[in-house]
Amino acid sequence: xxxxxxxxxxxxxxxxxxxxxxxxxxxxxxxxxxxxxxxxxxxxxxxxxxxxxxxxxxxxxxxxxxxxxxxxxxxxxxxxxxxxxxxxxxx
Amino acid sequence: xxxxxxxxxxxxxxxxxxxxxxxxxxxxxxxxxxxxxxxxxxxxxxxxxxxxxxxxxxxxxxxxxxxxxxxxxxxxxxxxxxxxxxxxxxxxxxxxxxxxxxxxxxxxxxxxxxxxxxxxxxxxxxxxxxxxxxxxxxxxxxxxxxxxxxxxxxxxxxxxxxxxxxxxxxxxxxxxxxxxxxxxxxxxxxxxxxxxxxxxxxxxxxxxxxxxxxxxxxxxxxxxxxxxxxxxxxxxxxxxxxxxxxxxxxxxxxxxxxxxxxxxxxxxxxxxxxxxxxxxxxxxxxxxxxxxxxxxxxxxxxxxxxxxxxxxxxxxxxxxxxxxxxxxxxxxxxxxxxxxxxxxxxxxxxxxxxxxxxxxxxxxxxxxxxxxxxxxxxxxxxxxxxxxxxxxxxxxxxxxxxxxxxxxxxxxxxxxxxxxxxxxxxxxxxxxxxxxxxxxxxxxxxxxxxxxxxxxxxxx
Numbered sequence: 001x002x003x004x005x006x007x008x009x010x011x012x013x014x015x016x017x018x019x020x021x022x023x024x025x026x027x028x029x030x031x032x033x034x035x036x037x038x039x040x041x042x043x044x045x046x047x048x049x050x051x052x053x054x055x056x057x058x059x060x061x062x063x064x065x066x067x068x069x070x071x072x073x074x075x076x077x078x079x080x081x082x083x084x085x086x087x088x089x090x091x
Numbered sequence: 092x093x094x095x096x097x098x099x100x101x102x103x104x105x106x107x108x109x110x111x112x113x114x115x116x117x118x119x120x121x122x123x124x125x126x127x128x129x130x131x132x133x134x135x136x137x138x139x140x141x142x143x144x145x146x147x148x149x150x151x152x153x154x155x156x157x158x159x160x161x162x163x164x165x166x167x168x169x170x171x172x173x174x175x176x177x178x179x180x181x182x183x184x185x186x187x188x189x190x191x192x193x194x195x196x197x198x199x200x201x202x203x204x205x206x207x208x209x210x211x212x213x214x215x216x217x218x219x220x221x222x223x224x225x226x227x228x229x230x231x232x233x234x235x236x237x238x239x240x241x242x243x244x245x246x247x248x249x250x251x252x253x254x255x256x257x258x259x260x261x262x263x264x265x266x267x268x269x270x271x272x273x274x275x276x277x278x279x280x281x282x283x284x285x286x287x288x289x290x291x292x293x294x295x296x297x298x299x300x301x302x303x304x305x306x307x308x309x310x311x312x313x314x315x316x317x318x319x320x321x322x323x324x325x326x327x328x329x330x331x332x333x334x335x336x337x338x339x340x341x342x343x344x345x346x347x348x349x350x351x352x353x354x355x356x357x358x359x360x361x362x363x364x365x366x367x368x369x370x371x372x373x374x375x376x377x378x379x380x381x382x383x384x385x386x387x388x389x390x391x392x393x394x395x396x397x398x399x400x401x402x403x404x405x406x407x408x409x410x411x412x413x414x415x416x417x418x419x420x421x422x423x424x425x426x427x428x429x430x431x432x433x434x435x436x437x438x439x440x441x442x443x444x445x446x447x448x449x450x451x452x453x454x455x456x457x458x459x460x461x462x463x464x465x466x467x468x469x470x471x472x473x474x475x476x477x478x479x480x481x482x483x484x485x486x487x488x489x490x491x492x493x494x495x496x497x498x499x500x501x502x503x504x505x506x507x508x509x510x511x512x513x514x515x516x517x518x519x520x521x522x523x524x525x526x527x528x529x530x531x532x533x534x535x536x537x538x539x540x541x542x543x544x545x546x547x548x549x550x551x
Contacts, residue, residue: 008436015395015439016402017432018421027436030493034437037494038384042449046456060322069169072186076406087404088416 004028094158094252094306098199101157102150108141108157112201115159119204119250126226128235128244130164131172132204140201153199154313160195161245161254164205165212166297167286168192175288176220177210179401179408179426189286190321191255191297191314198313206241206254210428211398212262212290214238215499216490219430224487227270229525233484236266236499242300243270253301253310257287259294260386261480261503264515267300268479268528271517273307273545274300276503278535279510280325282311283318289397291390292323294507304516304549308542315538327536337544339364339531340374340472345505353478356519356527360476360548367547374468374475378460382504385461387497388441388454389508395438398431433493458508465509469534474544477502479528483521506532514541516549 008028012019079086100106123129165175167185174180209219217225217240225240227233228248235244239256243266246254256263258276267274275298282297299310317326403409403423413419441450506513518529533541
């Protein structure tokens, strides 16, 4: 399978990764070689499997847990006003 | 000195924890500059803790009293930097202790520092660290393996008797093999991942790297167990049968085209086991050859989701001159290195609506078949043996092709995809006189059996 430049740009945008033209040139070849290699798995006949096992990760109770050391979390904010996280304008 | 002996002597008062730590810190100062295995040494903290341990009553200082332990730089130790060897988290301080750290501290261990690694645990050579590569203590021109290369090098050089690593596709076993030490990837779920920076949550597992099997066993017994903070953790089943006679499986269908030194060493290990009365039987792992591509699809997919949290707002790398929020994300995430970007892109590709069926979902199904292969084979034999890696350690900068690097984990990925435990012990040498490893994979929660089998071949 070939990944084209337009597709790479779209994927990078979705992943919020900014790529330079040089990085794009290198990545497009590398991703293509990795994709060609991992495509091997499509040869495997998986028709006997009816579904992907869903029990791999058991679900925990959907209830909030208070984190004791919240002061350390706030201290790590790169920009803040009092104990609130300050971010750049959204629009 | 072995960890087990340090703990005994510190407990009995024959040696003080302070003496042990002073000697350890001197050794690190002497050896680390040429190895780059430690990113930071917690000198003051370690001395303070050693003094505290020395005030405790004799024989009540813990199973790991005074034992200096290094932790991979993706495991949280409260108040200390945990950077994942990334510019993204270069100054990030852990707000809490990982469960494994809590357990080590409770048993009197002393965390002496954080070890270098491939950025966010992505790599097999330690060349992907944002803070420079680690050197293999047995040949400074060669890589120590990865991603837990700093931990393996710290142990192999004798700087510490124990280091924790994490293993998602071989990141404990491959560096342990390259550096000639013992490393185990425990059963998925047997060691809590709480406080381990997530790379691929369905495969990540913490485990110890040590110079000998006895120490490895001791440390795993301390760090394992169910944890309410990790919903995938499980307790070890009780009343496991203690086996005395073993049958080991050899998956010949998977071990094709082995290079000569690796094939020769593996053959010798089979002969050694036979000479000790172990039965050898051929087993089939028909889907194991797909484990490495499966690993790359699934772990990249999970990484693209797990690493989405690193936006540089609440913590981490932050660029001040971004024009808006979108630009902030893009600029802050430029702190990721090339391998991390590559895997995030591959993961986003595998999960995209156009490709998820052929890649992510198919990989999940193939993973299930790999798991079934192991379950079937392990009904016939007690454990399965194979080389840990196709080759020994290569030179720094020698391998540029990313697929060649990815294939370094060819023999280690199957255990992660199946979730079974696997241990590596040094066995044999390659053509450059670098160590090779023998890998023993067992059934779920059969770590004790793996240790027993490994002891038969230890030091050979």
